[in-house]
Amino acid sequence: MVGCSPAWPNPGGAQSGYLVEGAGRLLLDCGPGVLARLRQVDGGWPQVDAILITHFHLDHWGDIVPWVWGRMYGLGRDLEPPELWLHPGGMELVAEIGSRLGFPEMFAETFKLRTYEEGRPFEAAGFTVTAFRVLHYRMEAYAFRVEAEGRSLAYSGDTAPCPALAETARDADLFLCEATIGPSNPDPDELRGHLSEGEALAAFEASGARRLLLTHRPVEQPLDPRFELVHDGYTTDV
Numbered sequence: 001m002v003g004c005s006p007a008w009p010n011p012g013g014a015q016s017g018y019l020v021e022g023a024g025r026l027l028l029d030c031g032p033g034v035l036a037r038l039r040q041v042d043g044g045w046p047q048v049d050a051i052l053i054t055h056f057h058l059d060h061w062g063d064i065v066p067w068v069w070g071r072m073y074g075l076g077r078d079l080e081p082p083e084l085w086l087h088p089g090g091m092e093l094v095a096e097i098g099s100r101l102g103f104p105e106m107f108a109e110t111f112k113l114r115t116y117e118e119g120r121p122f123e124a125a126g127f128t129v130t131a132f133r134v135l136h137y138r139m140e141a142y143a144f145r146v147e148a149e150g151r152s153l154a155y156s157g158d159t160a161p162c163p164a165l166a167e168t169a170r171d172a173d174l175f176l177c178e179a180t181i182g183p184s185n186p187d188p189d190e191l192r193g194h195l196s197e198g199e200a201l202a203a204f205e206a207s208g209a210r211r212l213l214l215t216h217r218p219v220e221q222p223l224d225p226r227f228e229l230v231h232d233g234y235t236t237d238v
Contacts, residue, residue: 001234002027002041003034004215006180007059013232015059016216018155018176020238022148023126024049027082028155035063035070037232045075049125050083052116054157055141056093064094064111065101071110084111085124087131087140091115118142132168134159137193143168151238154209158216160192161199169207174238176230177203178216179223197227 003014014033019041020026025048027034038046053061064084070076084107086094091113098106107113116122121130131142136158145168146153154169156177169175180194195203197214204212213236214229223229 001215001230001232002037003031003232004217004230004234005031005033005059005232006216006218007057008218009033010219015062016054017063018215019048020125020127020146020153024124026125026127026129026146027051028144028146029054029060029157030063030067031059032062035066045070045079047079048082050085051111052085052124052129052144053087053090054144054155055087055136055139056090057136057139057158060158064107068102068106068110072106081111083114083124085114085116085122085129087142088115088117089140116142130168132164134164134168135162135192136160137191139193145169145172153238154207156195156200156203158194160194161203165203166206169204169209172207172209174211174213174236175204175207175209176213176215179214179227179229180216180218180221182221197223201227 002017005013005015014037015031016029017034018028027048094107095104098104116131118133121128128147130145134143143157144155152172154172154175177200179197179200181196214227
């Protein structure tokens, strides 16, 4: 768990970034603070084979921008560029963002840009990944199922309750699920974006997954101690 803060960072915390290591190194999301943490871990510039972005809220992709500058002018310029996997329309979106922050091709010139499609498995960093469309306000957002060597990890990204969540985690060995809000849901019913711990538990139980880890939660939000809550630097096996 490189970073697991919600939309506002926990004290001293990085935002969303989860490193999956096996045959290769796969980074799920890359929010602010994640690049600096990875540089500490790798002792220079991060050596990552692929980065997958669930959606374009800043806390899930913001450090892709400084990654560009490090790839152009810093230690990263001498390394093989990682794949950067985006949802449909993502390439056009980063070109538009690039035109405002630097130049339209800044992402295309520093990453191997790829597009994933809902429900269609693809290979990234030695893993088989499947994206599932989830409900996150009016954003286009996805959860990921990551598989290799008979083991499976489900990652919710950001989502409100929806059937796709349990399907993502169906019989998974590990379900890493957001639980941003408390039992008294502040989101209007018609415009949901996040889960409470009870809703995460319901999706876990419906999925048949073997283990549940909660993430993306503010430290000021109390949590029943029966739940496992990750923190920056937390590691586990799948």
